Amino acid sequence: MLEKENSSCCGCGLDDEEPVEHAHQHQHQYQPQQQHQPQQQHQHQYRHQHDDATHTCASEKSNSCSGDTVVATVGSCCGDAATEKTSSCCGDTTTEKTSSCCGDTTAEKTSSCCRDASAQEVPSCCGDVAVHEDLSCCGNSDALASQAVVMNAAMVQYHIPEMDCATEQGQITRALESVLGINKLAFNLSARILGVDAQASTHPQILTILQGLGFKPKQIAKEQVHALENKAFWQSWGRLSLALVFALSAELISFLLPETGTVVAIEMLLALVAIYLSGWGVIQKGLKSLAQLNLSISALMVVAVAGAFLIGEWPEAAMVMSLFALAEALEARAVDKARNAVQELLALSPDTAMVQMPDGQWLERDVNEITIGSLVRVNPGQRVALDGILLEGQTSINQASLTGESLPVEKQEGDKVFAGTVNQAGSFIMRSEALASDTSLAKIIHAVEQAQNQRAPTQRLIDRFAKYYTPGVFLFALAVMVLPPLLLDWTWMESLYKGLVLLVIACPCALVIATPVTIVSSLANAAKMGLIIKGGVHLEQARLVKTMAFDKTGTITLGQPKLLDFIILNHDASTSQVAASLEAQVEQSFVSLKESGVGHEPGALAAQMTAVVNKRDSRIRELTATLASSSDHPVSQAIVQGLALAVNPLATVEQLHGRGIQGHIEGKNYTLINHRALIERGLNTPALDAQIKALEQEGKTISIFADDEVALALCVVADTIKPHAAAAIQQLHARGVHTLMLSGDNPQTAQVIAQQAGIQEARGHLLPEDKLQFIQQLRQQSGPVAMVGDGMNDAPALAQADIGYAMGGVGSDIAMETADIVVMNDDLQSVVKSIDLSQKTHSVLWQNIALALGIKFVFLVLTLFSLTSMWMAVFADVGASLIVVLNGMRMLAYRP
DSSP states (O other): OOOOOOOOTTBBBOOOTTGGGGSSTTTTTEEEEEOOOOOOEEEEEEOTTTTTTOOOSSSSSSSSSSOTTTTTTTOEEEEEETTTEEOOOOTTTTTTTTTTOOOOOOOOOOBBBBBBBTBOOOSSSSSSSTTTOTSSSSOOOOHHHHHHHOOOTTEEEEETTOOHHHHHHHHHHHTTTTTEEEEEEEEEEEEEEEEEEEEGGHHHHHHHHHHHOOOOOOOGGGGGGGOOOOEEEOIOOOOHHHHHHHOOOOHHHHHSSSSHHHHHHHHHHHHHHHHHHHHHHHHHHHHOOOOOOOOOHHHHHHHHHHHHTTTHHHHHHHHHHHHHHHHHHHHHHHHHHHHTGGGGGGSSSOSSSEEOOSSOEEHHHHHGOOOOOOOOEOOOTTTSSEEEEEEOOEEEEEOOOHHHHHSOOOTTTEEOOOOTTEEEEEOEEEEOSSSSGGGGGHHHHHHHHHHTSSOOOHHHHHHHHHHHHHHHHHHHHHHHHHHHHHHHOHHHHHHHHHHHHHHHHHHHHHHHHHHHHHHHHHHHHHHHHHEOOOOHHHHHGGGGGGEEOOOOIIIIIIIIEEEEEEEEOOOOGGGGGGHHHHHHHHHHHHHHHHHHTGSSTTTHHHHHHHHHHHHHHHHHHHHHHHTTTTTTOHHHHHHHHHTTTTOOSOOEEEEEEEEEEEEEEEEEEEEOOOOHHHTTOOOOOOOHHHHHHHHHTTTTTTEEEESSSEEEEEEEEEBBBBBOOOOOOOOOOOOOOOEEEEEEHHHHHHHHHHHHHHEEEOOOOOHHHHHHHHHHHHHHSSSEEEEEOOOOTTTHHHHHHHHEEEEETTTTTHHHHHHHHHETEEEEEEEHHHHHHHHHHHHHHHHHHHHHHHHHHHHHHHTTTOOHHHHHHHHHHHHHHHHHHHHGGGGTTTOO
């Protein structure tokens, strides 16, 4: 049975009835796991929605649900990472109903639980995740077709040229869901690829089923996905052109020649040839759909063409089928252009690179053969083939392919370089840090591909509407065929003909295609601007954001603080082992000098005393640098750079989240902590407190180096805001977005930085769990909330927000995993662009919907007054489809 991949991780399914503003909380859950350390600080661990190991809750309570009826946190199952067993199930806080619906993930492969949002009940449903096929798994349709299941290496991949929209995806899903031995299906509509995770013995049956549906699947290797050739001319345009010639010939003969037996026979022959050339595949698919009682587009065309033939309208039947096939080909071509726009990025990464061999020679090798750690040479003007570290040389690199910014970035030894970027200056040697399939560029393409396969809220709405629209128009057409001859003075032939025209008009092509083309075009355009948006739901939802919260370091500020001052504190020798040891050296030197009589020499005693004190201060500097070098936090790195001492980092340190770090040096315990942690440890004194507060009032960040007994030194650090931060905040205010800063730094520094950036509110001394709770409160009070952070300590808040923005996604795996939108260029103005893009996309979506329905309504009325024909209806359907496709593709060129 199929294992349903639920986009809500552990479930409660983001079903079709669920409000958009609650969509995000079903995708990320956060579980802090306690480590048994002296201070009982929390080691926070985050899992993305596709992490199969464990799914955890957005709450500080381990092994409990995140269904908090106060904060309206909906729908996560709680996992035990060690046992991979779900220990509790899902809460629906909107109905205050809870169901025991989560299974043992290892035994039953139950990756989701579910609820029917419309029923206001949470049943114990979906023990077998493949029982139903919809997002809520309790009775809707299109489930697996609605989800973005990750295409993994274990899957057998089939190229299906005829599969280009969600209609075929749903048809395939329904046909395969009952096949034993299939674990999982994944769809990549952009490349027309079906991925199947199944037993080897099942694949012949899968091929037979797909072929029976009218598809022509071909198994391909993973590396062939982006190198698939287009159909030959005769298979597409040549065959259709010839069919159209035969259909037009039949129409001309019918119009110009008298209706004799010979003429009628010629018309029929020409019409049959045209239908065979253009519509044989459509007829096969349509008959299969009718056999399944599924009123697909192909089924409607089969009924319309067969009806036209039966009433003697052979030329018109041929024109209808030929035009329909031509329309399908034109739509597929246009949709491919929109869907594959981001694939142009693949051409940015070269196929080969110069690699140093073991004997020292440089040889050109295929990038897929280059291993991690290889030395690669890049000459001026060449594109970088892999992600890596620059070892020799310096240059400037254009990173527009990743960030959307064409300004070159200076690179020197130790800097990261990325695949697909252009080396503009000198040659350099780099060490590869990622395989060709795992570069930042490859991750971007993969993220956008997965986003393309996720249905946006508007698309789900249209899909649901189409389910009722098509049968409704079909029944209306039948009524037109039957009732007017009985109730009015229409003839049976006239009624049948008008009913057939209505069937052609009923084709929901334009309506169904209106949304995905627009969404995909916007996602591709966003990627080229350096915005990775992980799904249509986030693209549409960005325009709804009312409040935006920002982290400080690395988000509002450059994240490159500098050490302004290092203040050694005076100690009471009896209160600190380190201080006592150093002070003892001073006392001993004083006694020795007195006994030797050196102390009688002018200035000698003072010089010796100064030397010993300097040795004490140097020791404190050395200890501070050692501990700080063991952390990658920007403040710690600033301290290391400012002290400029050659030290060896500690092998292990304890991260005191939201407070600092702790480590052991030569058997003693040292910490580098903030003011809040200093107070919690009881090491604060009135004089020290006043000194720290005075510095914080100046907007400086203070880190205190201390042992278990006393504070030893103050590290005074300051950061500056990003150049365009204030302008971006002002633009957000102009769009009606309220802004605030949530920082772990002291409130005074947070307030100073917020004022400089123009942010309306600021909160300081917030731990990760504090930010999480604050986001929960904001969602209750002000509606949809966005969180902008660096994707690290902000992970729980990013997960809880309606939209999580991660800044600086280039080279940051955690940012790519945690956020809904990744800002690759680290520019806050890109956040504003995402809102503008969302608003424009929403506008184009509804333009397309209005166009598609409006054109059909006009032709429906014209048909009732006998002002249209079948082939004119096809022209209208083709025209509507092309109009919405071209209108949606405008998003490829949109620039906020």
